[in-house]
Amino acid sequence: MPLFSRKKKPSGEAQKRLEYQLCLAKEAGADDTLDISRCELSEVPYGAFATCKVLQKKVLIIHTNNLTSLVPKSCSLLSLRTLKVLDLHDNQLVSLPPDIGQLTSLQVLNLERNLLTSLPQSIGDLAQLQMLNVKGNKLKELPDSVSGWQRLSTLDVSENSLQELPRVLAHVRTLQMLTLDASSMIYPSPDICRAGTEAIQQFLCRECGIAYYPPSQDLLPALERDEGGTAVDGVDKVVLKYLEEESEWQNKFLDYEKRKERKMQEKLEFERRLNVGQREQALLVQQLSTQKDEILQTVREEQLRLEEGLTKHQRWVERERLRLLQELKQTEQGIAARVQKLLQDNQRQKQSSEILKSLENDRIRMEQLMAITQEETENLRRREVASAMQQMLAESYKNKLLQMSYESRRQDLVSQACSSLAEMDEKFQQILAWQQLDQNRAVSQILQQIEMQKAAFEALQLKKDLMHRQIRNQIKLIETELLQLTQLELKRQELDTEMLQGVITEQRQALSYLLQQLLKEKKQREEELQQILLEMEAKSETKQENYWLIQYQRLQNQKPLSLKLQEEGLEKLLVNLLLELSAEQYLPVFAHHRLSLQVLSTMTASDLEKIGVVEAGLQRAIPRRAQEILAVAKTIPELLRTVDTEVPAGPEPSAPFEEAPSPVVPTAPPLQLGEKKSECVVCMEQETQMIFLPCGHVCCCQTCCEQLLSCPLCRKDITQRIRIFHSS
DSSP, X not given: OOSSOOOOOOOHHHHHHHHXXXXXXXXXXXOSEEEOOSSOOSSOOHHHHHHHHHHTOXXXXXXXXXXXXSSOTTOOGGGGTTOSEEEOOSSOOOXXXXXXXXXXXXXXXXXXXXXXXXXXXXXXXXTTOOEEEOTTSOXXXXXXXXXXXXXXXXEEOOSSSOOBOOGGGGGOTTOOEXXXXXXXXXXXXXXXXXXXHXXXXXXXXXXXXXXXXXHXXXXXXXXXXXXXXXXXXXXXXXXXXXXXXXXXXXXXXXXXXXXXXXXXXXXXXXXXXXXXXXXXXXXXXXXXXXXXXXXXXXXXXXXXXXXXXXXXXXXXXXXXXXXXHHHHHHHHHHHHHHHHHHHHHHHHHHHHHHHHHHHHHHHHHHHHTOOHHHXXXXXXXHHHXXXXXXXXXXXXXXXXXXXXXXXHHHHHHHHTSSTTHHHHHHXXXXXXXXXXHHHHHHHHHHHTOHHHHHHHHHHHHHHHOHHHHHHHHXXXXXXXXXXXXXXXXXXXXXXXXXXXXXXXXXXXXHHHHHXXXXXXXXXXXXXXXXXXXXXXXXXXXXXXXXXXXXXXXXXXXXXXXXXXXXXXXXXXXXXXXXXXXXXXXGHHHHHHTTOOHHHHHHOOHHXXXXXXXXXXXXXXXXXXXXXXXXXXXXHOTHHHXXXXXXXXXXXOOOOOOOOOOOOOOOOOXXXXXXXXXOBOTTTSSSBOXXXXXXXXXXXXXXXXXXXXXXXXXXXXXXXXXXEOOOOO
């Protein structure tokens, strides 16, 4: 639609008609009527106002045009003050001028089929008004100034949005015909409105507390007061002519209705002459109509029930949505608290890692100072065991072969009389030589696989390294938190809400940064361990056999001397307590701080957190279990004395290594929003397996991740991808 629309110009015929009517009105001997209807006008021309003012026109007919306003900007309504009839029906008027009351001579006003939504208050100043037609508009009420119509006899307000009549309409005593839509009225009631104009006026008079008089008693005196003449002489001839034309059309319409009613009676008479079959058919049609009404009523009732059910369901859905939003808010707050605690734990872990790093350096120095004599002794013992095993196998195999040869010889003596004894001895010696060669080759391969022994030692070193294990646990925890944050963001998008967007983004960025730092620390720690391995390989003797096998066994069985001395000083009950709670990884920490069972029973969770115990469950369980052990020891004092007199046991002989359980890292509870597994946002089939950095979103499987260059959630470029494994 254009911003500035041009006014549609009248066609050539409409322009000619307008000019002709204006010229005709100016001729000498012309009547008092100016008719410019059907001229396709969008506004009243200035010439019409000038003609009415100069020639004192009394009838202005402008119906069936495109008028949106009665008075142009350059004209004044006072130019029409001599008008007695103003016909504006079938136009597009949305309002009347506020000074319409200046037309004091106006007696007939026809505004039928326009777009009026209200009437100005000044319309009550039209004291000479006798007929007002506002049928087919959008009026919702009549102004209170209608009480000023002292001569109004006809009022038509039908086909409007009117539901109430003003109470002051009772003061219009001359009203003879009031036309309205009785079914849509509220005040007066529809029954009163259907009873006619007289019933309506009587009702309004009762409401106002005044007496009701028939319109004829007030109409004649009002007309007689007009210019001192009689009732007929007081009404202008032009007005009478217009009213007579209107009455003629009404009479014609009544005649048409009478003829229509007469035809209807003839039709009914013809229908009464129909045969019995047609009457039965009519009865059947009536029954079908009744059934149709019943079905419609049933459908209407069912529709009402469905609407009620739908309303209840919508309310339930709204309550569920509010509940989910509340749960989502609580979950996000919990995650924020856990992320904050995780950041604090990371700082504490960095502090405790320095102590662990110093202990690790002591262990490496002690390993480098180990005497080679022990290694040679163990190597010789291993050789003796291998040679003894080889000799035992050779003897057993030799005995078996001797038995077999004895049997074969006995059979040969019986059957062939030792004819093939020499040949069998040669085959036996050849088989024995081959078996001996295979055994020697297998033993040498087992004892000389240096590269495999070195790889096994490197794997065990990474496995037993406490700092590397803590970094791995923290990476797993951050991966879990990032997965839950991504699920929260996806759930919030489904609920179409923007709560805590900035908080979640900051948490995800903080976790992503922390994950990158931990990956760097993990890589740096692996490089440090690799450097230690290279130094050990450079210091090892090139001719020494099973060097890496010996180092593997030493790494399993031995600890740094300072750490062993500190751990031997711990109480046996305290060591058993940590083993019972699967917290043996904290033995070096408790030994470093020289804690006793009595001191441990009085410590709080914050005290344990300061010394490096970061698991919330262990912070509560360790003091409680220590108090229980002390309570039992009070009832059985021999228990403590027995423990004090026990000699600390030395290191056990070599046994298969079992990795100590990983530290219990506090993790966030799983997201409780429908217990729905996270799925790839691209294929919607596989579970999420990849973390995108630097944004930190966990939203794609491994297959779809290979084809992506940017994150599908935040559209940031992907600089690094990290694979995660979902625990079953």
